[in-house]
Amino acid sequence: MAADHFADRLVARIEATRSLLVVGLDPELRQLPPELLDGVEDLAGAAAAAARFCRAVIDGVAGVAPAVKPQSAFFEAFGAAGLHALEEVTAHARAAGLLVVEDSKRGDIGSTMAAYATAALGRLQIGERELPVHDSDAVTLSPYLGPESLQPMLDAADAYGKGLFVLVRTSNPGSARVQGLETPDGRVFEQVAKLIDELGAERRGACGYSNVGAVAGLTYPDDARVLRALMPHTFLLVPGLGAQGGAPDDFPLFVNDDGARRRRRRLARGRRRLENARGRGRCRSDGRRADPRRRARRRERADRRAARAARARRPLALVARAAALARTRRCGAPVAATAPARASAARSSRRAGGGPSRS
Template identity: 45%
Template sequence: MSNPTWGELVENNVGRFGDLVAGIDPSLPEIPAFFGQGNEGAAWIGDFVNFILDTIEGHVGFVKFQSAYFEACGLVGLAALSAGMKRAREAGIGVILDAKRGDIGATAAAYARAYLTPASAGGSADFEADCLTVNPLMGPDTLAPFVDCATRFGKGLFVLCRTSNPGAGWLQDKMAGNRLVSDRVADLIGGYGTVPDSASRLASVGAVIGATAPNEGRRLRQLLPRTIILAPGLGAQGGDPASIHSLRGDIPGDLLVPVSRGLSRVEDRGISASDYRQLIISRIEAFKAAIAYDYAGRRTRLA
């Protein structure tokens, strides 16, 4: 039996668990102190990833690994990233690798092989994701290898379109010819179709549009009716549920909402393991309730 495409995985997991994405951004100063006890160097990071996956399994359908935090911990961090991605995918959790890659020709193809190509097709599978974030700044030709690979193997992409950071408007809200830069990127994203033979109604190439820019988000959603939007910014960056709902389309699964520090960060680093686990679960349920949506038009709480 073949693996589901990214769109099929999204529709299935959103139907089961809702559209919350648990972000894993390992930063030792922001998590309980017990992770660092008895560990040397960056050895804590593997324990943290396993703890988070143990905790979220059965509560969320997606996890987003922020590659930079793992890379910052060297080989130990990369080993933890690889193991965590494999474990999550084996559990049926949709894995988004937030690496924001983008480069010319052969280099982009190498990135696509690293993150989107199964071992059976020549990839190493060490960092195989279900979906990858990519940067379009260098132009459409730099996206082509990623799109080709995603189409071939049923993977997904999230292309940076209108991001959540305070300085996003410096370029993304500027005019290029007679169009805003973000609109031109949205046109590019919307031009990519679904994966051939996929049962999903959702396109495999999605957009990163921050929940912190609801006005821009509403405009861009009109250009992207069948696109999955990844909407960072809820919680720590100031996005709210009303902003989130402005990014929704008409298809369940067309919006995924990542929360990272809002789930894992603690003020009291002396918290116990059992209390920390319960804290994460309670935060998950609170975020799911806040963003739950009935696509017939009614807000609802998930059962």
């Protein structure tokens, strides 16, 4: 197991940013700001515009969110130039202190999966040198070819301190036709959840969490408690907020009861910090008394974030639109800014004390 464990790094970023937001980067060409497309005439120009847009979003949310999630398909649509743009965006995000979850949902036989693992997480051996390719911090995977298909990714994650998020209960409406099928040992997604817990049992970091996470859609809140019980040491990546119909009030269902109250406070703070990043003013009070020095420090941080957002200008308008799409209500759950307008939140399941349960 690599000393630099993914789960430990994720906990550290959550604590540093006081946020659970994951910012989706889905640079669909027709939704990019028009000024970025001036003079674009070929795939290389389109890929460069997408990369510029994503860099602006990253600059706006650095220090506000612990991670970003580039959807590889939107980059692959630009051809070879798009793959270069994905690597550029990944490097820019990591340099800004963000973890990068490559959303590619890979799943294939062993030899092919080994190549996917090299591209997303590992190193390519060239002579005596080992060179990173995409160098993401984590990748999303499909488990439906069986556990042996995951092994190359597990090996790469262990060797290089990376993480995995395996599809369990996805947010799309048709997922229930496969994932919800009943078997003698429970529904299909429950069997996948048990597999993830089993694979993660010997892959926990110092924080107590595994480097094998799960994707669990916010659109199926009735299954949240089952998933939590089956995967007590697993981070959850929770998509489906906003356009897909997921409700902010359902977020607390995806955490353990003993951490829900702390999570709601942390998620509400994350939403306010995101609003600040898009240039809407200083953070509002969270209801707790603060001494003048703390308020002054908060104002200074807010001013720095507002300045970053002002430099980003037009691209962050789409982030603002995504945030407004899922404005929180009763429980103060977060909005995950996306480009163009998708949302997800990283969740953990640790019980009382430490890490994301404090968040």
